Amino acid sequence: MLGKKGADFGMGLTMIPSIIILIIILTFYIFLFFVWGFGNSPDLIIKSDAYSDSSKILVLINTPLGSSTLSELISDNVDNKEEIKKLEPDITSLIKSLPVPPNKNAFWNFIVSKNDEEILAIRESTLGASDYYKQSINIPLKDRSLLNMELYLNCNNCNEEDLALI
Amino acid sequence: MNKKADLFMPMFVLTSFIVFALLFYTISSTNAKRNDIIGASSISLIKIYDEAEKVLFYIDESSRLSFDSAYNTLANNGGYYSNDDCDNINGYLIINHCKSDFSPYDNFKKLFSDEMNSYTKLYRSSYSEFKPEDITLSSTFTFFGFIPEEVKPNSEFSYKSLLEKPVQNLQISYLDFKDNKLNIIYSDVKLNVEPVRSSALASSYYIIHPKFSADVDDFNIYNNLYSSIAVNCINKEFEVCNQVLSSQYSGIKLENLNPIVKLTLPLKYSTINMAFDNSKPLKQLELFTSS
Numbered sequence: 082m083l084g085k086k087g088a089d090f091g092m093g094l095t096m097i098p099s100i101i102i103l104i105i106i107l108t109f110y111i112f113l114f115f116v117w118g119f120g121n122s123p124d125l126i127i128k129s130d131a132y133s134d135s136s137k138i139l140v141l142i143n144t145p146l147g148s149s150t151l152s153e154l155i156s157d158n159v160d161n162k163e164e165i166k167k168l169e170p171d172i173t174s175l176i177k178s179l180p181v182p183p184n185k186n187a188f189w190n191f192i193v194s195k196n197d198e199e200i201l202a203i204r205e206s207t208l209g210a211s212d213y214y215k216q217s218i219n220i221p222l223k224d225r226s227l228l229n230m231e232l233y234l235n236c237n238n239c240n241e242e243d244l245a246l247i
Numbered sequence: 248m249n250k251k252a253d254l255f256m257p258m259f260v261l262t263s264f265i266v267f268a269l270l271f272y273t274i275s276s277t278n279a280k281r282n283d284i285i286g287a288s289s290i291s292l293i294k295i296y297d298e299a300e301k302v303l304f305y306i307d308e309s310s311r312l313s314f315d316s317a318y319n320t321l322a323n324n325g326g327y328y329s330n331d332d333c334d335n336i337n338g339y340l341i342i343n344h345c346k347s348d349f350s351p352y353d354n355f356k357k358l359f360s361d362e363m364n365s366y367t368k369l370y371r372s373s374y375s376e377f378k379p380e381d382i383t384l385s386s387t388f389t390f391f392g393f394i395p396e397e398v399k400p401n402s403e404f405s406y407k408s409l410l411e412k413p414v415q416n417l418q419i420s421y422l423d424f425k426d427n428k429l430n431i432i433y434s435d436v437k438l439n440v441e442p443v444r445s446s447a448l449a450s451s452y453y454i455i456h457p458k459f460s461a462d463v464d465d466f467n468i469y470n471n472l473y474s475s476i477a478v479n480c481i482n483k484e485f486e487v488c489n490q491v492l493s494s495q496y497s498g499i500k501l502e503n504l505n506p507i508v509k510l511t512l513p514l515k516y517s518t519i520n521m522a523f524d525n526s527k528p529l530k531q532l533e534l535f536t537s538s
Contacts, residue, residue, distance in 0.1 A: 099256035103263060110267045119274065135297050139304065152308065217373040218301050220308050221366045223316075229373070 135216040137179060138232040141191070142218065146171055152230070155193055155201065156222055165201050173203055176232070182243035186210065187236035194229050195222070210237040213244055287377065287443040295440045295453045298374050302414055302436060303457055305370055310431065310459035313362035318463065318517055320358055325510075325521025326351035326469040328358060339509045339522035342473070343481075343529045351469035356422050359431075363419070370414040372407050377441055406441055413437055417457070424466040433457040464514040472496070472512065472519070477529040480508065488525065 113119045142152035149157070151172065158164035172191060181187035188205035190212075217231040236243070324330055325340045326349055334344035342349065402408060413436045421432040433456075440451040475495055480488035485503045492499050492510075502509040506526040512519040523529070 095253055095257050099260045103256075103260045106260065106264050106267065110271075113271065119271070134293065135301060139300055142304075152304075153311075156308070215375075218304065219371050219373055220305060221312060221369060223312055225365055225369060227369060227371060 135218060137189075137214070138216045138218055138230060141175060141179075141232060142220075142230060144175060151175070152220055155230075156220055156228055159195060159200055159222055159228060169201070169203065172201070176203060180247040181234065182236060182239055182246055185236055185239055185243055187234055187239060190231075190233055190235055192231045194231075195226055200228070204235075206235040207237045210235050211239070213239065284443060291377065291441045291443055292451075292453075294374070294377075295438050298372065298410060299436075299438055299453055299455045301373065302370075302438070303455060305414065306367070306417065306433065306436075306457045307459060309363060309366035311461075313359050313366060314429065314459070314461050316362050317355055317358035321351060321355050322514075322517035322519045324354075325519060326354065326473070328354040336504065336507050336509065336522050339520055341507060341522045341524055342476075343524050343527045349469075349473055349530060352424070352466065355466075356419070359422070360419055363417070367417045368415055370411055372410045372414075374407055374410055374441075376406055377443060406439075409439055424463060427463055427465055429459075429461045429463045431459040433459070462516065464516050468496075468512075468514065469519070473529065476510075476523055480523065480525050481528055482525065485525070 142150065142155075144151050146154055146168070151168075154168055155165065158168075176189040176191050179189045181189065186207045187210075188207075190205065191201070191203045192199060193201040213234045213236055215231065215233040217229060219227045219229050222228050234244075234247075320329075321327075323338075323340075324333075325342050327333060327340060327342070327345055327347065330340045332346040334341045416434075417436065418434040419431060420434050421430070423430050436455045436457060438453045438455070440453065442450070475492060476488075479491040485501070485505070485508065488508065489501045489503075492501060496512055498513045500511045504522075506524050507522050508525055509522045510520070
């Protein structure tokens with residue numbers, strides 16, 4: 082036991098366990114507030130991936146191919162597989178002209194489906210890649226069903242800065 | 248042993264724990280109630296413009312399909328809405344065996360409107376609703392009732408269905424043929440901006456004014472042809488009728504199946520098919536309705 086004159090903090094049965102518990106508590110809260118960053122204001126800035134506009138798909142489907150637009154050609158020939166197949170080279174060259182992040186394995190994919198059945202699919206992807214900028218549109222067909230067109234970017238190791246460049 | 252001093256350290260530890268716990272609760276519950284997501288309102292506005300572009304595209308496509316169908320149906324029916332109340336010969340509608348009046352303008356409007364409604368009723372939005380990231384422990388505080396639970400509406404009243412309804416209820420406000428052009432103005436489509444967190448629905452909205460126009464043949468040709476048949480063909484010799492109509496309309500073909508005459512008139516954007524019984528009068532010319 083320490084000296085009795087002014088230095089007795091009760092260093093007995095409770096002192097050491099109390100200090101241990103205090104250290105545990107302090108460590109826990111230091112971890113919580115400083116390591117985990119709990120005390121910081123939460124990141125409530127909306128992230129870019131919360132939004133992807135549809136400008137690219139709108140431009141793509143309104144692109145004239147001959148006397149009709151791409152969407153007219155697809156919707157008018159939706160039940161004619163041969164005619165749809167003939168459109169593939171033109172669509173491929175169109176989507177190849179869309180911008181992709183530089184120095185990355187990135188490809189635009191274009192999928193057309195009717196009642197969840199794929200009518201046309203131009204896909205290119207790499208292993209472990211993620212999809213970005215998903216944009217889709219529904220258009221009516223003569224048989225009173227809907228044709229869904231989807232465009233998205235498949236990119237390997239793309240971060241927000243890479244995506245911001247396109 | 249000093250018993251008061253003996254209690255000091257445990258009390259200090261306990262007080263520290265309580266103070267930190269209160270601090271932890273205050274910060275986390277305040278954060279969980281925050282609703283000012285920076286950029287969310289701007290994104291909502293951009294998204295509604297984007298949705299409006301898709302709606303306009305859908306209405307345009309629906310109009311194109313409806314126009315093609317209505318315009319060709321009208322031409323195949325010789326200006327009538329349908330062949331249900333008319334006799335026909337080899338698919339050619341006999342215009343003076345029809346119960347309804349000859350009114351190509353109204354019939355086109357009705358045909359177009361029916362077609363358009365069948366497409367707009369189908370409209371499904373591809374809008375992807377905003378999903379904010381959960382703030383740490385917000386679900387725990389909701390569970391214990393410290394912050395109110397966010398009630399999600401069922402699909403019928405979801406934000407997406409609210410975007411679909413104005414399109415599904417689209418009406419034709421104005422339809423006219425002028426200078427060989429069809430002009431259609433639709434009712435306004437009011438799209439509510441997606442509410443983010445605490446903002447109320449319909450606190451801001453975006454209104455679009457859909458329009459459609461298409462090149463057409465001179466729509467008065469129906470009335471002129473009808474009039475010409477009434478004057479030159481009814482109770483007249485087929486040869487006289489054929490000669491007069493051929494001189495008036497280039498490319499017209501008449502086939503005599505006595506007393507029925509089949510008529511085919513190719514135009515720039517359609518081909519009028521009809522038949523008439525030249526032994527029976529046509530309805531009075533005054534009944535014609537034109538635009």
